[in-house]
Amino acid sequence: MANRFALLGWSLPVIESMQKARLPYVVVSFPEFESYAKEHSIPFIGYRLDEFGSHSNSLALAELLRSYDVDVAVPLFEETVEWAGALNSIYRDDPRVLNRAFLFRNKAMMKRKALLGGLRVGLFEEIHNHEQAHRFLGRLNEAELQLPGEEDAWFHVKPFAAAGTIGHRFIRSSDEIDEKIKPTDFPCLAESHLTGQEFSCEAFIHRGKIRFLNITEYVKLGYSNFVPAGPELEAKRALIHTEIQKLVDIFGIEYGMIHPEWFLAEDGHLNFGEVACRIPGGHILELASKAYHFDALLAFVVSHDPSLSDEELGQFFPPRDFTPPKYYGNVMVFPKSGHITRLEVPEELVEEAYYTDNNLVAPLGPQKIGGREGFGNHFGTVNFAGEDAGRMRELLKHYEDVPFYV
Amino acid sequence: MYERHNAQENRFLDSLAIFREAASFSKAENKERLLSQADVLLRSTEGLAFLYQSIPQMNESGLFEGSSWRDPEHLVPYLVGGTLLAGYPSSTMEALSELRLLAIAEQRILYPSFSAEQAFAFLEDMVVANFELAYEDFSGEAWAQYAVGELEKIRLLFVFIREHLPLEHLEPKIADAVETLSEHRPIVVSRIKRMLAVIDRHLPLEGDGHDARRLRKFVDALYRPSPNADNHATPDEYRQWLEHAGVKALKTESYQLGEQMVSTGLVSDYQLALLRFALHNKADLVPAVLGLNAHGIADYERHQAFVAILVREFIVPANKQAVYGLARVLQRNLLSRKATWHSFNRLTRVDIHPEVEERLLRGKQPEEKATPAQLLIGGALCLLGQPLGVRQGNNPSCQSARGLSMWSRHAPGKLLNLLIDAATANNVVFRYEGALIESAKTEQGPARPFDYKLDPVSIVLIPHLDRVYGEMMKRAAVKHPGDDPHVSVNPAFYGHWIQTGFLSVYNPLAGLIESYENFVRIFYAAFHPEYNGAHHMIYPVPLGIFVTDATATMLGYHAVSLLRIERAPAGDWRAYFFNPNSEGVQNWGQGIRPSVAGKGEFHGESSLPVYQFVSRIYAFHYNALRLEGKQEDVPDEVVEKVEQLARESWGRKYIWRI
Structure with missing residues (x-):
């Protein structure tokens, strides 16, 4: 077992899991959190974890952590992945650990590596301005054998290093290049649109092997998902497992948890979307914890620890043959645009047998709701549990549109 | 399951x-x-x-x-x-x-x-x-x-x-609550009526217990005001009985019902039936049905025909409380004032603006049947009859409610004229420092749902008055920067009854509470008979008060009117005031709890010991010509007592200039 885990970033649920399990840890995060940490007796080191670059001095941070006897670093935010990689490079005496961390943080590099290793990806390019975007679309159309008058091919642009869907733009025509892509979005990755059902996984890796694989079914990306995935997707578990192991091998990932997104194409193949190695959004690990009867956050942390034997590690995970008896799903509630004055939990929800609870926040007073960026700013989550995946899907879909704020 | x-x-x-x-x-x-x-x-x-x-x-x-x-x-x-x-x-x-x-x-x-x-x-x-x-x-x-x-x-x-x-255990408290509500005589009696409906349905008021008797008085006044009424299930049947009843029985009946109305402020369906019967068949009984004394009887006899029209055309079961309003109007001899007489006559013949009709209808219970005109006229009778019965409901309209109350007491003609304008044109016009302010042309304040649980006159006038008041405050801030806007707004809004002197505890330029001692001294010298040369107040004085909660923490500002300072029956000096927001029990902290009954209050008044009341005031108008230095004679200990209460309550939120 690690002497002490350094948790880089900030996640109260992870801290709570560590406290409950009585595992040694210290949180490394921005100094602004210090007083809060002190108030709640959270072991804490304040450090400016600004964007990692050539100026970043991980040796200084390692020095600071030495007195805590830290030997494993765990990234909690997208932005702390390189910091954790740098520290773990030192702890494991392997400079390539940091290089691998860069893979997660540069989407173009990530795609190239995947392509090199033989994963199925779209046509992609790094672009730096609108003109290059137009040229990219031209070449894409050409490859798709477009005839005059036919619609443009679809593609996506994403910033190299942003988390989740922040800055992600879906471009459906050449006009939209100028309309939707802002000058500040450049440079970015352009990639042709991948078809198929989108889903995400959480693969817990130890010694380069998948110890546990969770498959999450999205009902609507960023709004609702459930665990385990429905029978259709779970039927592909073996294929998914194989593809992820391939990804792990190509990237050379040894420890930690990865959170790849895939598209299940109609021909039964998987298209690789992207991969992160942080805690996924949508409370997915919480759903996985409930479905599989374990603490997925704790499992996430200990997966980073090379010193654990397989047996020791196994105690943090469900048995290998465990089949979840129920589906656990949630809907993130966003007030609809316009004015809202109060929270009103719909009657039909309270009557619903699959409904378990919610943590919706009442607005402090009348307020105006604008649009949303990324998947932030939700007002809370409504949770469901039940035996039938079809019913779960139906409910989650339904409650995306039900207004909770009036 | x-x-x-x-x-x-x-x-x-x-x-x-x-x-x-x-x-x-x-x-x-x-x-x-x-x-x-x-x-x-x-x-x-x-x-x-x-x-x-x-x-x-x-x-x-x-x-x-x-x-x-x-x-x-x-x-x-x-x-x-x-x-x-x-x-x-x-x-x-x-x-x-x-x-x-x-x-x-x-x-x-x-x-x-x-x-x-x-x-x-x-x-x-x-x-x-x-x-x-x-x-x-x-x-x-x-x-x-x-x-x-x-x-x-x-x-x-x-x-x-x-x-x-068990409900039976609650009897004394329910009786207290009903009596307090009744003593305070709000125009809108839906609350007390709903309470009585529950009591009638759920509480067996048998036996001769003290509290059962207290409650029975009110339940009976509303549902079975006499044995004869009790014997007849509906007012119609009762009416048929009246047709055949003997003179003596009718007389007894009339006095009994009239007295009950006067002592409870509640009107039953039976009473309306009796009043209509009397107006049609036995006009000499009408004063008894209305519980009138000699003043009221004189006015009734003078305006008998008009009263008959009012009852026949405008009072229906849905607004039967207007019977009490009518009785009070006659008692106040209002119809014998020329301006009131003419304006009231005119009001009965106006074409009501469609938007105003809609508002009036929204104010009544959905199951009740009444036309907008009936609601308007009935409401006018109630407001003229019960000037201190106006309430603001959940609307932040204390200033306007206070105006309605003051005009009803001192300028009923002005009030009726405003009402005619608002009802017909859906507009009112005020003067402010030489310019005109039309409510219809002023910008509406922040959208807030209007609470319609008000009397009909308030429903018609309050939205207009609020807008005019708001506009005046806006203009005052621009025209007289640095001055308290109330100095110029209050006389323009309420009228010439507002005294020309003005004092506030707050200096907005310095952001400080200052000259508090002087403030208290002048208040006592202006209004307290022990210090002002033993004079009664003439007109109500609009006051700004700090509202505080049970822990004496400041909550906000509120507008009330001081009506009189007099010795209570127990001998202590009390300030009697009109508070448009006096529903429910109030607790202002430091043991300050306004009373609404039992301490010498007239119907609709609230009261407090003078020093407690003064401790919450932040601004008032007064007549500087009549002070003549009397403020110097107000004893230090009187001032100190007030100042301590002030500093330890709302004063905690402010900086005081020593």
């Missing part, structure tokens, strides 16, 4: 355990989840009983910590209803708080700072203060705006509390 409840209960217990064990930083999140489950359980009888069983564990888990419900001793019974109707999550916390109080009362939870007796008393006060809610079945149209499940939660909660709290 049983399994479902079981699952919900188990899940709740799991969440409760998680909440109890949760780290300090994840309490809030886990509390939200726990509450959402309690919310589901509150919607069934079994769930509620289960929660009541679990309330000691919930209390121990710290559910109430960090919330407004933390300390039972700081809870306020009459606020419970509003919170229960405020929707989730407030309603759920409130319901759990009641369950905890019940558990304290039944000694299932021991609380060092709050005894079982205190908890019982709280629950009794709470049921009495929220009496209508406690017995409501929520079937009326007025409840349609609330979520069904929320109302069901409230209904089940009160059913549960009532099972643990």
Whole structure:
């Protein structure tokens, strides 16, 4: 077992899991959190974890952590992945650990590596301005054998290093290049649109092997998902497992948890979307914890620890043959645009047998709701549990549109 | 269903355990989840009983910590209803708080700072203060705006509390509440009527107990004002009996009903039937039916024909309270004033603006039948008859309500003229420093739902008056920067009755409270008969007061009118004032609790010992020419007593210039 885990970033649920399990840890995060940490007796080191670059001095941070006897670093935010990689490079005496961390943080590099290793990806390019975007679309159309008058091919642009869907733009025509892509979005990755059902996984890796694989079914990306995935997707578990192991091998990932997104194409193949190695959004690990009867956050942390034997590690995970008896799903509630004055939990929800609870926040007073960026700013989550995946899907879909704020 | 409840209960217990064990930083999140489950359980009888069983564990888990419900001793019974109707999550916390109080009362939870007796008393006060809610079945149209499940939660909660709290024990408190309400004589009597309806249905007022008798007086006044009325199930049948009754019986009947109205302020359907019968067949009985004295009788005899028209055309069962208003108008001899007479005549013949008609109809209960004109005229009778019966409801319109009250007392002609303008043109025009302000042309303030639980005149006039007042305040801020805007706005808005001197405790330029001693001295020298040369006040004085809560913490500003300072029957000097927001029990902290009855108040007045009242004032108008240095003679100890109360209450929020 690690002497002490350094948790880089900030996640109260992870801290709570560590406290409950009585595992040694210290949180490394921005100094602004210090007083809060002190108030709640959270072991804490304040450090400016600004964007990692050539100026970043991980040796200084390692020095600071030495007195805590830290030997494993765990990234909690997208932005702390390189910091954790740098520290773990030192702890494991392997400079390539940091290089691998860069893979997660540069989407173009990530795609190239995947392509090199033989994963199925779209046509992609790094672009730096609108003109290059137009040229990219031209070449894409050409490859798709477009005839005059036919619609443009679809593609996506994403910033190299942003988390989740922040800055992600879906471009459906050449006009939209100028309309939707802002000058500040450049440079970015352009990639042709991948078809198929989108889903995400959480693969817990130890010694380069998948110890546990969770498959999450999205009902609507960023709004609702459930665990385990429905029978259709779970039927592909073996294929998914194989593809992820391939990804792990190509990237050379040894420890930690990865959170790849895939598209299940109609021909039964998987298209690789992207991969992160942080805690996924949508409370997915919480759903996985409930479905599989374990603490997925704790499992996430200990997966980073090379010193654990397989047996020791196994105690943090469900048995290998465990089949979840129920589906656990949630809907993130966003007030609809316009004015809202109060929270009103719909009657039909309270009557619903699959409904378990919610943590919706009442607005402090009348307020105006604008649009949303990324998947932030939700007002809370409504949770469901039940035996039938079809019913779960139906409910989650339904409650995306039900207004909770009036 | 049983399994479902079981699952919900188990899940709740799991969440409760998680909440109890949760780290300090994840309490809030886990509390939200726990509450959402309690919310589901509150919607069934079994769930509620289960929660009541679990309330000691919930209390121990710290559910109430960090919330407004933390300390039972700081809870306020009459606020419970509003919170229960405020929707989730407030309603759920409130319901759990009641369950905890019940558990304290039944000694299932021991609380060092709050005894079982205190908890019982709280629950009794709470049921009495929220009496209508406690017995409501929520079937009326007025409840349609609330979520069904929320109302069901409230209904089940009160059913549960009532099972643990026998209604008979509440009799003295209910009687107090009804008497206080009646003594205060609001124009809108729906609250007292709803209470009496519940009492009539649920409380057997048999026997000769003191409290049963007190309550029976009111229930009878409303439902069976005489044995003969009791013998006839409907006013129609009663009317048929009247046709055949002997002279002596009719006379007895008329006096009895008239007296009941005068002593309770309530009008029954039988009384309206009797009044109509008398006007048609036995006009000499009308004064008795209306409970008039010599002044009233003189006015009635002079305007008999007009009174007959008013009753026939404009008073129907839906606005029968106008009978009391009419009686009061006659008592005040208002119809014998030329301006009032003409303006009232004119009012009865106006074409009401369609928007105003709509507003008037929104103000009545959906099941009641009355035309906009009937509502308007009936409302005008009530406001003229009961100047101190105006209330602001949930509207932030204390200034306008105060104006209506003052004009009704001192300028009924002006009031009626404003009403005619508003009713016909949906507009009113005021002068402000040489310029005209039309309400229809002023910008509307922030959109706020208008509370229609007001008398018809308020429904018609308040929106206009509020806008005019707001516009005047805006202009004053521009025209007289640095001056308190009330100096110029109050005379323009209320009229020439406002005195020319003005004092405020606050210096807006310096941002300080200053010259407080002088402020108090001048107040006493201007209005207190012991210091002003033994004079009574002539006109009401509009005052700005700091509203404070039970802990004497400042809540905001409010407008009231000082009516008189006189010795109470007990011998102490009291300030009698009009407060447009005097529903419910008020507690201003430091032991300051305005009284509305029993301390020498006339119907509609509130009162406080003078020094307590002065301690909350921040601005008033006065007549500087009549001071003649009398302020110097106000004893230091009088001033000091007031200043201490002020500094230790609202004064904590301000910086004082020493």
